[in-house]
Structures are given as C-alpha cells and as structure tokens.
Amino acid sequence: MAPMTTPGEEMHALVERLYPLCRSITGDGVRATLDIVGKYIPLQVHEVPTGTRVLDWTVPQEWNIRDAYVADASGRRVVDFAASSLHVLGYSVPVAATLPLSELRGHLHTLPEHPTWVPYRTSYYTPEWGFCLAQETLDALPDGDYEVRIDSTLADGHLTYAEHVVPGEVADEVIVSCHVCHPSLANDNLAGVAVAVHLAQELAERTPYHTYRFVFAPGTIGAITWLARNAERIDRVKHGLVLACAGDRGRLTYKRSRRGDAEIDRVMRYVLETSGRPHHIKEFTPYGYDERQYCSPGFDLGVGSLSRTPYAGYPEYHTSADNPDFVSPEAMEDTLAVCREAFAVLDRDRRYLNLSPYGEPQLGRRGLYDSLGGRSDAKQAQMAMLWVLSLSDGEHGLLDVAERAGLPFDTVADAADALRAAGLIKA
C-alpha cells in the first residue's frame, strides 16, 4: 500500500512547485505564483496600476524578465538566470553589452564568506542592473571581455496581490499575511505561503467564529497597497499574523504586535508556553516583515509575526542555500499546528457576563455537577465553572480565566459553554 501523504509533505511539495519562479514586487512571477496557490484555495486577485498612490508610496512600474546571462568570449553562459532566479539583481534594468571583467565586477554580487552560495539582491527604487553569483564562480573567471544581457522590461503595468476569505460566524476578521515577492527562496517565504494555504483549507472545514482573511502580497509595497485599499474597513481586523520563515528546523519565534498585549500576543504566548514547544517571544521592533505596516502607529493593529528562526538569524537567509532542502515537512507541520491551536483559542475566547453574580448560583439544581459525574476531570471542570462565574464581570475573557485559574483553556471554554447553556452567563 502506498503511504498517505502527510500535510507536511503536501506543504513541501507546494514549496518545491513554487520555488523556481522569479517573483518580485510586481510582474508575472507573482501572477504565476498566485495561479498555483489558486489551485489549492480560491483567490481574489487584485491588479493595482502603476502610479497609483498608496498611503505615502506610489505603485512602481512593473518588472518582467525573460532571460539574463553573463557569457564568456566563447559564448558559454557563466552566470545564467535560467539556472536560478537569484542570479539577476531584482528589478535590474535591461542591459546588452560587452565589458571587460574589471568593469563588470561593479555589477557582480557575491558572498565571500560562503563561496558556493549565491546571494539575493534587489534594487527596487534605484535604477540599476547586476548579477549575483557564487564567489567561487567569480574567482574562476579569467580576465577578458564578457557579454552581459538582461532581457527585462520596466514599464507601466500593475502590482498584483490576492486575498482568500474563509467566512466566519462574525464579520470580525483575523488576517494572515504572507509576502510573495521573494524569488527562489524556500523558507523566505514559500514555507509561509504553504502554511497559510493549509490553514485556509483547514479553517474551511467548518465555519470558524472569526472571518479569516489571507493576504498574499509583495512585501512592504504590497502590504501598503492592501492597507491603502482597505483603510476604510480596517476596523473589522481584530487580530492578525504575519507568516514568514515558517519552515526551517529552528525553534518557533513569535514577535509581538506594537501594542505588546494585543489578544493575539496573549494567545500566542499562551499556546507556545502551554504546549511545551521550545520557542522565543520577541518584543515588537519596527523592522522585519509586513507587521511593520500593519503595526504602523496610525493603524496599530493587533498583528504579530510567527516565524521559526527569524529573518537574518540563519546564515542561509537571503541566499541560494535557502532552498527546499532547508525547510522540512515536520517544521511546517509544527508551524501549522501552532497556528491552528492559536486560532482555536482566538475563536473561543469571549468575555461573558455572569447573570447571577450575587453569591454563587446553585449549580447542582441545574444539573451542572451531575453532568460531570462520570468524567475523570470532573473536579477541574467544576473549578472551571466557578472561575468563569467569578471572573465574568465584563473585564475578563476566557483566556484571562484560564491563565488566572491555571486550567486548560478548553476546559474553561467548555465550562463557559455549559454555563451559557444553563442561562447563567451571556456573551
């Protein structure tokens, strides 16, 4: 019998499928990426014209590239875009020229400390062209003339991003945001995309409490564009998570929102701490991924960021070594599981009001003790009911109750359900 495919293997297969595409902040690489994602979950794709004002920024010209290479005197391609999208400086202007190596060097980027790796470089807002290659490739090039050719276009076009919505019981939204602008880099951020796709599929299996909105957009300018186009409706976004570097083998890292104590911050801390996973929780800094934009002081959304090893925290970061082997099915499954657990808490966390707040209500009369009769955790369930009654004063939510009582969140939420069914509390 053929073994079943695990979710981790499915996510890894998606990473491998997306890996070769040359993504950037605009252009057909993003479109091709979203086409593939769209085969897993339906997407609403948005195209925003070059020149559109978005907050303090302007949508730039669209960049597309067909071919790029450095060829030696014999015509052999010593650096070839066809081999890896990393070989060309992102947003390179077109060039077709023959140059001596001495002159060409100013346009070549390497990583001397990792001589076999190709770096990832871009120049979005300063017109420039260049190639990225391994230091050892550069070292092997003899002096002489080289033909360089970048068959790219920078022209008015569009910036592309996509959304996928899982409707919930309420219109209040949780956003899950992934940047899709990096070319052949697996952990940054194809792993994040793959985890998001699986989360969306799982959430659709039942109607969640919150509405979940997945945003697949280029970093910075894409998030800014999304915010500009959704500014009027931003109040519906109650919580959010930026997924990035979600697949390496390191421990989990949660970076708090700018608020520091937003509910997503408290939920992520609770899930990470109570699950026993090795993890690290970082305070907000205004540098990183698109949480920078969501948490800018005008919006100040409750959006944190979940990674494994954070950006720039591993040597493979922004190099050709961030390839599909660098991310593991198990790590992506673990990231997925943490998101699942966190959203489960987020969806059940509610503030209730005790409708019988003077003295304890008589639980026995309502059969609330009997209902626990046969359960091994009857004592915990009873304590959870007493705690929910005690703290349901409009000031505390169920996560507060769980933390103060030292009881599992689900036990507390189950107790709240029983008390609500008995008419003793209301949301």
Added chain:
Amino acid sequence: MAPMTTPGEEMHALVERLYPLCRSITGDGVRATLDIVGKYIPLQVHEVPTGTRVLDWTVPQEWNIRDAYVADASGRRVVDFAASSLHVLGYSVPVAATLPLSELRGHLHTLPEHPTWVPYRTSYYTPEWGFCLAQETLDALPDGDYEVRIDSTLADGHLTYAEHVVPGEVADEVIVSCHVCHPSLANDNLAGVAVAVHLAQELAERTPYHTYRFVFAPGTIGAITWLARNAERIDRVKHGLVLACAGDRGRLTYKRSRRGDAEIDRVMRYVLETSGRPHHIKEFTPYGYDERQYCSPGFDLGVGSLSRTPYAGYPEYHTSADNPDFVSPEAMEDTLAVCREAFAVLDRDRRYLNLSPYGEPQLGRRGLYDSLGGRSDAKQAQMAMLWVLSLSDGEHGLLDVAERAGLPFDTVADAADALRAAGLIKA
C-alpha cells in the same frame, strides 16, 4: 496557687464543649451551638423559614436527628451515632430496615487509606442515607443481616444563624464570618468559632474605630442567606475575614480577597510579614469557605480568609482525626493575635490631607520636635512626621506611609496623631 487560665486554654475549652454536638446546615445542633456561644457573647439569632428564596438558592427543609445506628444480628450497635456525630451521613433521610451486609455496603463510607478514622460526609441536596465508619470496623463485620436505623426528620422548619455586633466609632463595618455547620470537627470550624468569640470579647473592651460584625452561619447556604438579607446594607461592609481551620499547629495562611489588593489584603500581608511569623499568602480562588460568597462578583467585598493549614491541606481534614487534640491552645492564641494586630492596623489606617502642603511646616515652632526630646526613637518619630506630611495628599493612607517609609505602622500612626493634634493634617 492555681495557675491562671490562658486565652488559648479558654478557647480550647470552648472547642471541647462544642465538639460533641451534631451540627448541620439547619437544625437543633446549630441552635445548641449558638446557645453556648451566646453564653460568651450576646447573639442576635435569626431563624429563616424553609422555602425562603435567598439569592439563587432556597432555604432547604430543616434536618434533625435523634438516633442512628447499625446493629448486628445480636443487636449490638456496630456503628452508633451516639458515639460520634460523624457516623451518620449528614442530612440522611430516615431509614429503618434490615439489610444484608452486601446491600448495606453501598451506604457505608470509609477512608481505606486511614483505616482507623471515620470520614465526614453529607448529602444536602440529594435525598440519601448512609453511615460513616472506620475501615477497620467495616473489615471486622461478618456477612449477614444488619439492622439500620436513622431516626431523623426532614421537615419544613428554619435555617438558623446568629450575629454579634461590637459598635465602633463609625458605622463602617468589618465582618468576621465563621461557618457553624460542621459536626464533630474541631479545627473545621470550632477553632474558628472560638477565636471569633475571643476577638469579639477583646474588641468590646474599648470602642473600636470600625463596627465589628461577627456572623456565625452554616457554610454556603448560611452565608448566602445572610447576604440575601443584608444586600441593601452591604455597602457598609468595608473589610472582612472568614475564619476557618484556625487552630491546627501549621503556619498561618492568608487567602486574598477576589480584589487581591483590598485593604484587608494589604493589612494582613503587612502584619504577617512584619511580625516575622511563618506564613503563606494565597491568591484568591473561587473555592474554599464563605469568602466564595462574599467575594462573588456582584458583591466583590474586601473579604479574605485566615486559616492555619488550609482546608484539604492536612490528612485529618474532614475526618474523626480532626478532634480537639488536633487543635492547640497556642495555635489559637497565635491566630487570635494576628487578628488583633490586623484589626489594630485596620482601625488606625486613615488617609489624611496635609493642610500645610507648600514646603515643610515648621515643626519646631509647634513643639513637635521637643515632644520627642527624651524618646529613644525620636529620630524615627521625626521621620514618621515628615513622611506623613509628604504623603498626605489624599492618595495615600498610613499603611502606605509605613510601607514606603519602612517605619513601624504604630510609629507612623502616632506621628499622624501628633500632626492632627497640631492642626497640620486632617482626615
């Protein structure tokens, strides 16, 4: 010469006197208990009819019991209520039958892990009958038929509780509450009753600042009944203490009110910490004694609970081993002393307003330094005056001053008295 009786010995004598009575949440055992207490301090006894709605509850039928036993075929009583009130399941419905041991077993309660002890069990709200006995007694019973008889009545009647008030300078009240529903158990709660009685006697020796109200009521339903009948006047209750398990030889335990930082919480912490007594301070939980009711979110009174070893924290808890030997005169005296010290702070703690808040007032001109001349603690007394002046801004009480200044509370309160007499501060 005969030695003087110590307060500890007096309290212990009261415990021994009350010990044999069969108390429950209603009935003549409570009345007999209150009759005895009433010989020490005058009591106002309240009788609340069966069926009276009290908050979410209803006063149950009154239970009385005259006799109960299990007798073997020879007529010998192998379990006999006359020997200990614990032998009958509290609130047992009447029964008169002859049963084989195999059938009787379902009504027998033992403590296999303590084979010589008799457990304490009740069934207040589910009609049931049963006996409690030592495991070794049970083990020695031969098979065969046994006569069981419980001569009890469950009938409309009353729930009984009592109050004793020590009038103070102000109508603001401190309540001291003890449950009186447990039968022959010494630490839980006859020791609490005995300490309360002595506190009441001591407080009456002079007019205290606060009015002190002592409530002797059955647990849960009694406190709920008291709250229901006093809901309109509950605002006068500023502080309170539930006394329970007040006589065992363990260290003192203070359980904070639900508020966590009510003045009683701060005073108890101050007294326990500065007195150097071994002690433990617990956060509030909605489980325990009648602080559960006083601290329910609708009332949310500043009521904490003082015990030595907390309920269920000692193996003798709710067994025949919680007998008068289990409580010690010295432990009860120590509990009494802590209450005395705490109430002394509570009664002197006041917020003052500095009437000369611009610059330091000239203390020398008013003779406030001279008055300290001969005292060994003159420097401390002077510092206390400066601290009281500095912090008497309407935001801080004298306990705040003592804690921030690191000075004894009484030194600070004496300084405040001197400053008030000099017209420099007012309450």
Added chain:
Amino acid sequence: MAPMTTPGEEMHALVERLYPLCRSITGDGVRATLDIVGKYIPLQVHEVPTGTRVLDWTVPQEWNIRDAYVADASGRRVVDFAASSLHVLGYSVPVAATLPLSELRGHLHTLPEHPTWVPYRTSYYTPEWGFCLAQETLDALPDGDYEVRIDSTLADGHLTYAEHVVPGEVADEVIVSCHVCHPSLANDNLAGVAVAVHLAQELAERTPYHTYRFVFAPGTIGAITWLARNAERIDRVKHGLVLACAGDRGRLTYKRSRRGDAEIDRVMRYVLETSGRPHHIKEFTPYGYDERQYCSPGFDLGVGSLSRTPYAGYPEYHTSADNPDFVSPEAMEDTLAVCREAFAVLDRDRRYLNLSPYGEPQLGRRGLYDSLGGRSDAKQAQMAMLWVLSLSDGEHGLLDVAERAGLPFDTVADAADALRAAGLIKA
C-alpha cells in the same frame, strides 16, 4: 610651559576661596560668598527682611559675628573663631563672661569618636550659645576659670539669596539649587556651589533649550523663601536638581524626586546607567537637602538631588575634616560631566507626532537613507528613524524611544532631527 588649569582645578580653587567664610542662614558670610560667586557668573541678589512670612515660616533675625573665643586664665585663646568658623555654635547669642570649666562644659561640643576633629553645630531657632572644639583640646584644658566671649549680633536684618539665569529657547525652566548656609565645610556644600558655577558658565556658551535658573540660598529657610516668592510662577519649573556633597571621592548618588518617575528621574537614571559610572539611585525620602521643600506635596516638583556620597554617609560629614582636601578636582569634574550629560538629554528630549502614521513613510524617496550612506552607524541611524516614526504617537518622548529601542539617545535625537527636517514628524 605652564600647564593649563583644568575645570576641576578651577572648581577646587573656588572651594578654597570660599572655605574660610563663616556662612549661616543669614548674615554677611552669605553675602561675602555670593560676592565671590558673582565674580564668576552674574547674580541677582535678593534681600528679604526679618519677619517676612514665607510659607509656614518667618524670616528670622540676621546673625553676624565678629569674634569669639574661650581664653584661659593667662588670656591665651584655647578656642578661637579666627582659626575656624566651625568653632562657634551657629547662631550663638552674644556672651561675655568668666566661668569655671565645670560650668562651661555644658556649652562645649566635641566628637569623642574623632578626638582631633571639630564638629559643626547650630541652634537657629532656640537661643543658645556654645563652642565646638576637638575632644583632645577639651581634654587638655585644666580646671579653672575661662573667659568666654562671643561678639555676635542677632538683630532685624535680612535673609540673602541669589539667582543666576541662563535664558533658553523656551521659558520652561530647569532649576539647579545649592545651599550656601554652611560655614567652613568643603563638600557640604562648596563643591556643589563650584559645580553649579561651572555648569552655568558652560550652559551660557550656547543658548540651551530650557531656561536654566541657578538658586544659591540658605538651606531650608532659603529654599522656602525662594518658593514663597516664586509660588505664582512655579509652573514654569519643569525639572530641577539639588546639588550637595558633590566633590568627595565616592560614587555618584542620585535621589529621585517625590514623583519617582519625573523626567529628571528618568534622565538621570539613563545617563548614570548608560555611562557605566559606578552609582546608586535612591528612592525619595522627605529628609535630606532642599529637595524636601521643592518636593513638598503642594509643589511636588520634578526635582531630584545629585550627590556623591550622600549626607551623613561619610565620617567627615559636618566636621572640620570636611575640608578642601576632602574634595577632589576629578570628582567635581565627574559630577559636572554627569550634569552636562543629563541636561543635554533633557534639552533634546521631546515628544513628536508622526505626520505620516499610516504605513511606513517612504524614507528613500526623501533621501533619508542616502544621507546615511557613508556612515558606519548607518544601520543604527535607520533603525532610529523607524523607531521614532513608530513611537511618535504623542505618548512617547525620545528618551522612551531610546530606552525601548536600545539605541543611544543622541542617535535617536539625530534621527528625529532628520525626520523633522523632512516634514515627517512635528513637535
């Protein structure tokens, strides 16, 4: 070539020059002191008549002294005011008498534990006369009659204090206050006076942001007089520092204002901690120097106190051993440097408002990244800009930003300047 004089040496020279004068809370000693200080920085000298009501106090009679001695039977002066101003009890009433040693002893003050030192003693508000001398001098006196003479006057006159103002860009004031009432004691407080004089000179080299007001006044009654005469305008005082015991070789001590978290408290903590200097930070107490008055609850100014070893914390305190050798040029320079650093932070700390708070503004478009091109700390400077933008929400000042970002204050303030110049933030 003659070596340059260091600021420390200049301050030490001023201490030596002021040292011999007999200062008290009133009188010509204070005037002579202010005359000398006035040669370094222009002073506005205030004379407040005896009998003037100042807050809760009254300006006392003015005390002046010309001569005082104890002479033996041969006419030899065994204790002589001409040798040290400490020899006479401050505010001694005049006396001219011949007394046996046995009777004289009641007017003699010594330090038995330091037999070669002369103590400093006063009796401002109780009419008294006396002499201070070394224990070993007293021990050497034979029995017999002694002539005592104190040629002092206590008469209606004035209390004298002085101010020096360095005008700033804004009228908001920082006060620097030194007591000038102690006679021949170097650390307490001539070192403080010398540091203040140099601070004033340095601040005048450029227009500071705040207006700096230096107050040279007798302790307690002088500060109270200043407060009484400035009560109407006290709101302009935003920050302040009392300088005392500023020249001994011990580590620095900062005593917080009564508020505890006033901006001066936060700035001093920041400067002391980030500078790596050994130091100690003390909570406010209502005892010490004139911070007592500035921080009295009616005023409650943000005034802390900077010392090296605090008052009464060294054996030489209030004795003849607190002489110019006890203070060091290096220590005074270090105290001066800390004040300079703290005032630099105070003068640049500002709350800004991000004018482009929705998403990050595009810094590159405004050349704000380019401007960092050649700098070795370009990354830090960029992070500082992002942090200032993120926290400029009206709730946080630049010191908050520096502390939260973990960046040097000046880097943050420079970033704020660049952002303000680019129109991205406003004060």
